[in-house]
Structure formats: C-alpha cells, structure tokens
Amino acid sequence: MNSNAPATDVQSIAVIGAGSWGTALALQLARRGHEVRLWGRDQQQVAAMAADGENRRYLPGAKFPAKLSAVKDLQHCLDDAAIILVAVPSHGLRETLTQLKPRLRDNVRLCWATKGFELSTGKLPHQVAAEVLGDQRPMAVLSGPTFAREVGDGLPTAMTIAANDEQFATDLANALSGDNFRAYTSSDMIGVEVGGAVKNVLAIGAGISDGLGFGANTRIAMITRGLVEMTRLGVALGAQTETFMGLAGMGDLVLTCTDNLSRNRRMGLLLADGRSIDEAQQEIQQVVEGVLAAKAVKEVADKLGVEMPICQQVYRILYEGVSASEAVGALMGRRLKPE
Numbered sequence: 001m002n003s004n005a006p007a008t009d010v011q012s013i014a015v016i017g018a019g020s021w022g023t024a025l026a027l028q029l030a031r032r033g034h035e036v037r038l039w040g041r042d043q044q045q046v047a048a049m050a051a052d053g054e055n056r057r058y059l060p061g062a063k064f065p066a067k068l069s070a071v072k073d074l075q076h077c078l079d080d081a082a083i084i085l086v087a088v089p090s091h092g093l094r095e096t097l098t099q100l101k102p103r104l105r106d107n108v109r110l111c112w113a114t115k116g117f118e119l120s121t122g123k124l125p126h127q128v129a130a131e132v133l134g135d136q137r138p139m140a141v142l143s144g145p146t147f148a149r150e151v152g153d154g155l156p157t158a159m160t161i162a163a164n165d166e167q168f169a170t171d172l173a174n175a176l177s178g179d180n181f182r183a184y185t186s187s188d189m190i191g192v193e194v195g196g197a198v199k200n201v202l203a204i205g206a207g208i209s210d211g212l213g214f215g216a217n218t219r220i221a222m223i224t225r226g227l228v229e230m231t232r233l234g235v236a237l238g239a240q241t242e243t244f245m246g247l248a249g250m251g252d253l254v255l256t257c258t259d260n261l262s263r264n265r266r267m268g269l270l271l272a273d274g275r276s277i278d279e280a281q282q283e284i285q286q287v288v289e290g291v292l293a294a295k296a297v298k299e300v301a302d303k304l305g306v307e308m309p310i311c312q313q314v315y316r317i318l319y320e321g322v323s324a325s326e327a328v329g330a331l332m333g334r335r336l337k338p339e
C-alpha cells in the first residue's frame with residue numbers, strides 16, 4: 001500500500017508525548033485518515049495546540065488535519081484506541097509506561113519512537129517495556145532517519161518498524177505509509193534500538209569535529225568507524241549485523257551526523273564553540289538524547305567488554321573535560337589493525 005488515498009484499515013490511535021516527534025507522527029497518521037488523539041503532559045501546551053490547530057512550541061507551521069485532536073485527559077486519549085504510540089524521551093519512558101499500565105485494555109497494541117538506553121539500568125526501550133508491561137502484548141519500535149520537521153512538512157521519508165509480532169509491524173507500516181512516507185518492517189528490535197541510541201552519541205562527535213574545523217575526511221572516518229562500533233555493540237547484545245546497514249543503522253547515523261536539523265549534531269557544534277552542555281541545552285530547547293546516551297553506551301560497552309573508541313572519546317569530552325584535540329590524538333594513536 002503506497003498511495004495518498006486514505007488508509008483502508010482506519011484505526012483509532014493514541015499518541016502519548018506531544019513533542020516534535022509525537023506531533024509529527026500524529027500528523028502523518030491523521031493524514032493517512034486515522035482517528036488520532038495526541039496527549040502531552042503539559043496541560044497548557046495541549047490547550048494551546050487544541051486552540052491553534054498546530055504545535056507552535058515543538059512543530060510550528062504544521063497544521064493539524066481534522067482527524068487529529070489534542071486532548072488533555074489521558075484516559076480520554078486512550079479510550080477506543082487500538083494502537084498506542086509513545087513518543088517520549090528515554091529518561092521518561094519507564095514513568096510514562098507505568099502511568100499507562102493500569103489503563104491498558106488487553107487487546108491494545110503498543111509501540112514507541114524513543115531512541116536511547118535507560119541510563120540507570122542500561123536497558124533498551126523494549127526491555128523497559130517488557131519489564132513494566134510484560135511480554136505478552138504485541139509491541140514495536142519505530143526508528144530510522146526521520147527528522148520531525150521534515151515529516152511534519154510532508155517530505156518523503158522512510159523508516160523501520162521492528163516488532164515482536166510480524167502482523168503488528170505490518171499493520172503499523174500500512175497505517176503510516178503513503179505517497180510521502182514508507183515504512184519497512186523488521187523483527188530485530190535490539191538492532192533497531194541500538195542504532196537509534198548510538199547514532200546520537202556519534203552525531204555529537206560529528207558536530208564537535210565539524211565545529212572545530214576538522215574536515216570531511218574526519219567526519220566520514222567517524223561515521224564509518226562509528227558504524228562499526230554501533231554494529232559491535234548491537235551484535236554483542238543479540239542484534240543482527242544486517243540491521244546496521246539499513247535505515248535504523250547507517251541511515252540514521254549519516255542523517256544525524258551530517259545535517260544541522262539534528263539536535264545532537266547541533267549540541268556538538270555548540271560545544272565546539274565553547275558552550276557548556278547546559279548552555280547548549282538551553283539554546284536547543286529540545287531533547288538531546290546523545291548526552292545521556294554517551295554515558296549509557298559507555299557503561300553498557302564496558303560491561304560487555306565491547307570496544308567503542310569513538311563513543312568513548314565523546315564521553316570523555318562530555319564528562320571528563322578532555323579536549324577535542326586530545327580525543328583525536330587518542331583515536332589516532334591507537335594500535336594499527338586490519339579494517
């Protein structure tokens with residue numbers, strides 16, 4: 001199915017999390033003809049969205065179709081929903097799922113678009129979800145090279161949906177896909193989630209590198225060797241190697257390392273310009289997952305004994321006061337080995 005005609009299997013869908021990504025996904029689903037309710041934790045912001053017919057705080061200018069409504073009451077948002085899509089940052093995922101748990105009907109299917117490890121446990125989103133909600137329910141993760149701004153603007157986009165249930169992945173892909181949106185399915189939830197978490201760390205590194213005036217050679221070396229690190233960690237956690245050659249691996253890594261729409265890349269650029277993490281975060285005013293992911297990835301990699309030298313140097317710049325030139329020196333001085 002790939003047309004602008006409304007989806008034939010119209011669903012009632014609840015989107016939890018009214019940041020830029022939750023809003024863009026809600027828009028895409030509503031454009032496909034589904035009945036979509038969007039809930040955010042900030043009641044004032046939800047009221048403003050309902051009044052304005054757009055999310056001026058996080059995705060200004062993307063007008064809500066008639067099928068998309070912003071709702072204040074969580075239970076009302078979930079009522080009748082066949083699918084729940086959670087789009088909150090990784091540090092809020094467990095709390096959000098815990099809040100949803102007593103309200104979930106038995107047959108409702110749940111997916112999320114969160115990218116990152118849970119810092120306190122080193123767990124991936126699907127592990128957090130299984131811990132909170134059990135593993136009997138169809139669950140899926142949405143990932144890939146998908147800037148909210150561009151999805152909001154209706155620009156052609158492709159993503160990956162990985163699920164523990166093939167039918168759910170297919171149903172979600174059908175629900176989202178249209179002329180300007182194409183979703184591929186996968187069964188590799190680990191690989192898709194590792195890709196989404198690690199690319200944010202590398203994008204901060206790419207931003208620092210470009211901000212300091214290192215050239216294209218440096219950027220591409222970081223992307224290519226970064227992909228090797230991401231794959232190594234993923235495989236150690238049980239992912240399939242091929243996943244990292246796809247949209248949720250290489251695709252998202254190249255996107256965020258090379259385009260200034262990426263908040264993680266912008267964080268790196270601002271750090272290179274002399275800002276502290278807090279100052280850069282103040283300026284960006286949106287979630288920058290890579291800052292916490294740098295810590296989480298380091299802890300998980302250390303525990304598993306996985307070598308991730310570039311991610312480790314990004315961690316050292318962020319948390320140990322190491323300068324970028326020292327970090328480059330440490331990377332260049334490593335023992336030579338076959339590629």
Ligand SMILES: NC(=O)C1=CN([C@@H]2O[C@H](COP(=O)(O)OP(=O)(O)OC[C@H]3O[C@@H](n4cnc5c(N)ncnc54)[C@H](OP(=O)(O)O)[C@@H]3O)[C@@H](O)[C@H]2O)C=CC1
Pocket residue numbers: 017018019020021022040041042045058087088089090091092093095096113114115116146147148149285286287289
């Ligand atoms: N934006 C993008 O292009 C894409 C983002 N993603 C991923 O989507 C996830 C959400 O990010 P995104 O929408 O971009 O972020 P934004 O910064 O645009 O919005 C963050 C949203 O999350 C809410 N929020 C913040 N902290 C918590 C918390 N502790 N618990 C519950 N909700 C919280 C915010 O609410 P409030 O306004 O009240 O603070 C806001 O609605 C991230 O994991 C991100 O990596 C994935 C693909 C693309």
Ligand SMILES: O=C(CO)COP(=O)(O)O
Pocket residue numbers: 115144145146147148200203252255256261262263264265287288289
């Ligand atoms: O995940 C994203 C695009 O796929 C968004 O990237 P940033 O979080 O770096 O903006």
